[in-house]
Amino acid sequence: MRDVARLAGVGIKTVSRVINGEPNVSVATAERVRRAAADLLYEPDLHAGNLRRADGRSRTLGLLVSSVANPFAAQVHRAIERVANAYGYAVLAASLEDDPAAELRAVTALSRRRVDGFIVTPVRDDQSYLRVHVDRGTPLVCVDRTPKGIETDCVVTGNIDGARDAVRHLVSYGHRRIAFLGDLERIETARLRREGYLTELAAAGIEVDPALIVLGLHDDATATAVVRTLIALPDPPTAIFSSQNLITIGTIRALQQLGHEHDIALVGFDDLETGDLMKPAITTVAQDPDRIGRLAAERLFAHLDGDPGPARQVVVPTRLVVRGSGEIPGPA
Amino acid sequence: MRDVARLAGVGIKTVSRVINGEPNVSVATAERVRRAAADLLYEPDLHAGNLRRADGRSRTLGLLVSSVANPFAAQVHRAIERVANAYGYAVLAASLEDDPAAELRAVTALSRRRVDGFIVTPVRDDQSYLRVHVDRGTPLVCVDRTPKGIETDCVVTGNIDGARDAVRHLVSYGHRRIAFLGDLERIETARLRREGYLTELAAAGIEVDPALIVLGLHDDATATAVVRTLIALPDPPTAIFSSQNLITIGTIRALQQLGHEHDIALVGFDDLETGDLMKPAITTVAQDPDRIGRLAAERLFAHLDGDPGPARQVVVPTRLVVRGSGEIPGPA
DNA sequence: CTTGCGCCCGACAACGTTGTCAGGTCATTG
DNA sequence: CAATGACCTGACAACGTTGTCGGGCGCAAG
Structure with a gap:
């Protein structure tokens, strides 16, 4: 800026004004x-400006x-980015890989870079440590999972209702022995989907068979192995509700290997882009990551615009995508 | 820092030292x-430090x-992030959606935030405008597509060889009428894959039939429509090489709709995670985004570490994933 | 002609931090 | 006992920018 001022023959403040x-x-x-x-290809230094600027905004969010x-997550990210760009904001993203320590590290790293706001998928058991940042004026919105130990805006998928929809759908096709394949229990969405499964079974008056509930799955290979043992049961399930994408993929693989894909029904939580290309095509409960990201970003900017309103939880509903695998009828 | 110094009863410089x-x-x-x-939950301001610090590094890359x-791109991103984190760096990512104007906007936005380096997927016809940044000490590495108008490090997929592998594979199963479905011609990778297709046909002594080459596809729906017309040809192709993910999906859909998925061979460029779940399972030419991202980041940090070596282009080879659809034999 | 006002413009301090430098304390050495 | 040097420490300037303030100029009104 100095150089620009000199070249233009004016004071640096005038350059700043222009x-x-x-x-x-x-x-x-x-x-x-x-x-x-x-001529000088001058680019102002946003951060130097922030230092003195009244609002002190880095126009960057974490x-x-x-x-x-x-x-x-990538689709949520893209949706957030879209809103952020409209506000002239850039996005600093960090991957946590479900590691509680990484959550702390990332918050520190972003905080030192003075992001104006956080959008966080909670991993730790407790997010109360984030209150400091909120109190200092860095707003926080959680996505996908609800925060613990702090009241803040939160945008999540309707996990319970989505799971209930899946189970109700299978029940409506005559199934009563419906297996549940769940992710690691420490993941909130996994617990909620299990809860939805149990609730809907209860609502349908179906007794729960613990042998049909397998939790703690996190990859497709394990899911495949589990499905094989389930099918080998003396009284095997007639339908499967797989509660996460990779688990669904592993389940399909097992069903195909055993030649049961046409007589055991399957509904997966989270949509598969290529779900319609399989035989049978896969019925899923689709989430709406685009809407989740957009809403989260909009809440964040509402805070930054100083018009937050009360902290609230927004639940984005799922959509049942009927394709075939979920409509295989149960025992007559 | 002021407050910390006061509370500890020392000068601010001593706090800085600690x-x-x-x-x-x-x-x-x-x-x-x-x-x-x-006690004060003090977090140093990285950017304020950079202002005075000798190296002036924001420890952020764009x-x-x-x-x-x-x-x-998301997998490339993740791989870059992994390397960046090891160096204490954060990543500011921007989506261009193939919009040349967005490329300029994003570079400006990141430059104003003083990123220490750029990793860019070129969209514009000319990247010479980036030379200013390089000259000022902000290194640049390109990924996925080669830059024009500037010599710089570059990490790309072996598009030509990958396409040749796909075609050679189909030829080896007896095909001579192999259709090519290409993305928009303004996208470099689309042009290279077409080139590979043509080169390998020539090497195999197969005459090119322009009727079997369709370019400018960018989504699955259009690809589906195109495949339908190809198959309706008086002398239809016996095999298809689809050169991009969405095009492959659209092609599978068309083949299934027409009941030709078992008698027309298909190889797709870019792997499908669920490729093995379809009937037939889909043979693909898999890229290696993880390696691409890692290498790009490593080249960037080599520059930041002051040991760049000459600008070079790194080509990451593809891998043929044989699953079934590509092994459907051609006419005897 | 003087006064007052509006418009331009630049000097200067300040933002939060680090580099420089000088000063002060203390133990060790001659 | 004086001199030396190693170690700690803080005052101050500087990084690139913006907020504050005051000065100069031109013009309209009194």
Whole structure:
């Protein structure tokens, strides 16, 4: 900026005024400054400005997700980015890989970079440590999982209702022996989907068979193995509700290997882009990551605009995508 | 920092020394400072430090990709993030959606935030405008596509060889009428894959039939429509090489709709996670986004470490994933 | 002609931090 | 006992920018 001022023959404050579009600069001077800035390929230093600027906004927000490579998280990310860009914001994203220590590390790293707000997928048992940041004026919105130990805005999928929809759908096709394949119990969404499964079974007056409930799955290979043992049971399930994407994939693989894909019904939580290309095509409970991300970002900017309203939890409903595997009838 | 200094009863410079682990602070003083910092939940301002710090590093790097929601880009992103984290770096990512204007906007936005380096998927016809940044000491590495108008490190998939592998594979199963379904011609990878297709046909002594080459596809629906017309041809293809993920999906859909999935061979460029669950399972040419991202990040940090070596292009080979659809034999 | 006001413009301090430098304390050495 | 040097410590300037303030100029009104 110094150099631009010198080249244009004005004071640095005048350059600042031109760059920031402040009034009270003559047209001729402004033009000279703009030319000088262009000649020198000058780019203002946003962070140096923040240091002194009244609002002190870095126009950058921090996003903590399970992994930027996870398709669900990546779509949430994209939706957030879209809103952020409209506000002139950039997004610093960090992958936590479900590691509680990584959550702390990432918050520290982003905090030191002075992000204006956090969008966090909670991993730890307790997010109360984030209150400091909120109190200091860095708003926080949680996505996908609810925070513990702090009241804040939160945007989540309707996990319970989605799971109930899946189970109700299977029940409506005559199934009563419906297996549940769940992710690690320490993951909130896994617990909620299990809860939805149990609730709907109860609502349908179906007794729970513990042998049909397998928890703690986290990858497709394990899911495949589990499904094989389930089917080998003396009284095997006639339908399966797999509560996560990779588990669904592992389940399909097992069913195909055993040649049971056409006589055991399957509904998966989380949509598969290629679900319609399999035989049978896979019925799923689709989440809406785009909407989740957009709503979370909008809540965050509402805080940044100073008009937060009360902290509230927004539940984004799922959508049952009927394709075939979920409509295989149960025993007559 | 001021407050920490006051609370610990020392000068701010001493706090700075403790925070940065500089020597020449007595153990007792250091401990007092650390306690004070902890009590006040002090977080140093990285950007304020950079302003004065000798190296002036923001410990943040900028990543420009087609879209953070694109599975390939997301995996590249994750791999870069892994390397970046090991160096204490954070990643600012921006989605370009193949919009040349967005490329400029994103570079400006990241430059103003003083990222220490750029990893860019080029979209524009010319990246010479980035030379300014390189000259000013902000290194640049390109990924997935080669830059134009500037010599710089670049990490790309072996598009030509991958396409040749696909075609050679089909030829080896007796096919001579192999259709090519290409993405928009303005996308470099699309052009290279077409080139590979043509080269391998020539090498096999097969005459090119222009009727079997369809370019400019960018989504699955269009691909589906195109495949339907190809199959309706008087002399239809016996095999299809679809050169991009969505196109492959659209192709499978068309083949299934027409009941030709078992008699027309198919190889797709870019792997499908669920490729083995379809009937037939889909043979693909898999890219290695993890390796691409890792290598790109390593090249960038080599520059930041001051040991760049000459600008070079790294080509990451593809891998043929044989699953079934590509092994359907051609006419005897 | 003087006064007052509005418009331009630049000097200066300040933002939170680090580099420089000088000063002060204490033990060791001649 | 004086001199030396190693070790600690803080005052101050500086990084690139913006907020504050006051000065100069031109013009309209009294």
